[in-house]
Amino acid sequence: MNESSEVRNVMVVVRKAPHGTIYVQEALEVMLIVAAYSMNISVVFLDDGVYALKKGQDTSELGSKPFMSAFRALVDWEIEHVYVDRDALKNRGINENELTEIGEDENTGEPVHPQVLSHKEIYKLMQEQHTILSF
Amino acid sequence: MNESSEVRNVMVVVRKAPHGTIYVQEALEVMLIVAAYSMNISVVFLDDGVYALKKGQDTSELGSKPFMSAFRALVDWEIEHVYVDRDALKNRGINENELTEIGEDENTGEPVHPQVLSHKEIYKLMQEQHTILSF
Amino acid sequence: MLHIINKSPFMNSALEDCMGYLGSEDIVLLIEDGVYAAAAGTVKSGLIEKLLEQNEVYALQADIKARGLEQLIKKVKITDYEGFVDLIEQHTPQSWL
Amino acid sequence: MLHIINKSPFMNSALEDCMGYLGSEDIVLLIEDGVYAAAAGTVKSGLIEKLLEQNEVYALQADIKARGLEQLIKKVKITDYEGFVDLIEQHTPQSWL
């Protein structure tokens, strides 16, 4: 029922803001586990989901778990296809350099950044998926 | 801390649509109980909350409890101050005659209808409240 | 793809957000509070009317009946849960939560 | 009255809905995801800027810090939970859920 032959394409879509609800936090837990199986995982941040990657989040005063620090190490969990919606950033006045890196390149040690894409590019990726898990 | 001396003014505000979440249903349960205490209760339907009073709702196919029928007897529970936001109706293309009656007058037997009010009138009522319970 | 919308268009942006990611072959299915978007003559009817220029739009019968919606936008197709199953069989679903 | 908004203005209408029911003495307090409305330079900043012409607007510090918001709309007042308590003491609260 889809193009890919062996390795399944799975996309995790994050549309909600972090902290107000647990959706982003539990989406993160899903990404980390699903990536451990032989699947081609990609993660897309749309709409308020882009706030999940914003630098400088500090939940200490709130008393809740600082789960968002795990986004800085997605690459260590074999999650390398991480995309952010360009319009969502623009609408929220967020510059690309305000987004956290998602890890470092294992060869060069250079920081790896999430890729900023247009609606159209993201839509193309969506169409290639076997499964889309939405949060 | 408020004008009323003895009988407290309590307003229940319903802003969410029925059925998608339990908010309206559990708001109804609150109204019925709070009204049994010596308080001056009013109930206001704003925004998607106005859908709660729409005639012709039939949850049989969904399998969920037809709780909304209780709105037709609010008057029996001593809930007579029931208000609906005019703009909310207009924005949703709902005519007043599509709204359920909330009971019948105990003297005349005539149906009692919720009162349609403007933002300004509703705001005035809000200002007179000791407590506003929002759903 | 099958885009599934379960939020009221009057209070949540899910339907509008979804519309930025629609291929011409894609289908939109309104369920739960999403069916309010299928009502005719509202300030939000324009969203679905615009969608219908290119895409098929379905709305779930059980949810429409539960909400007492009678006047629906023409060309919105009503389906039951079995039709919902068929749509999933034919398209990869994405829920715009 | 103290109007409390806990939803993001980008995806939920709570803030806009509330604005139809504001007296000139009323105060708006942004908490939880509602604090995103206080961010400067967004497509929704105009809502709070308009509010500020007549009303005082507060935003809860713990929620702003949790979300890493740095550039806030000028004249939005930052408060902590103790300030939140003071606001409730002075005004009847209404939560726009």
Place this chain on the structure above:
Amino acid sequence: MKLSVVVLEGPYTHEASDSAYNLIQAALKKGHEINGVFFYHDGVYNVTKFMEPPQDDRHISRRWMELGEKGIDIVVCIAAGLRRGIVDKIQTSNVRISGLGQLAKMILESDRVIVFGD
């Protein structure tokens, strides 16, 4: 079609649980195979065994238990459950607790996966 269903919201509170259940019934009626139901987030609340809804309402955990009885694999996420205090001793029969890996397996084994949530 082999279908898996993910439920992210709790019973009664959100229609997600009802939509999932009604869809599964329709899929079974049409002869499809339900590969599994995965309860995550507040979805874990769907299977608490002490539920006593009003008499004129549906009994949601019983519905899931009955689906489990028919042999459908009903999985409650352990991480989401532990955080919320929804452990096996307060769950109805015919459901099992397992990790998120089970969701990954469902994805690998299913033709389609659909998510219901808020």
Place this chain on the structure above:
Amino acid sequence: MKLSVVVLEGPYTHEASDSAYNLIQAALKKGHEINGVFFYHDGVYNVTKFMEPPQDDRHISRRWMELGEKGIDIVVCIAAGLRRGIVDKIQTSNVRISGLGQLAKMILESDRVIVFGD
């Protein structure tokens, strides 16, 4: 000021529970009286005793239990609890189950009532 707090959402899932708790702590610090906390809707999930959150996270039912220990009246709505299967035997200590009438009483006795929800 005598303050009552209504919580409509569950622990971890929604910030409502945290906001309510943090506000109560601040009110106590400033010398106000908390007349009561009323858990309604999914709020009833706040006090399940088997919660085991990750070690680096707050333990929400324990927080409420500790407030109860201090003498604050923590009430779980019986109707909302029964529907969801949250009955007294799975609840933490220092909280009590009661009806919606208790909410009415809190309104009558308090200077202010504030609602936290979704």
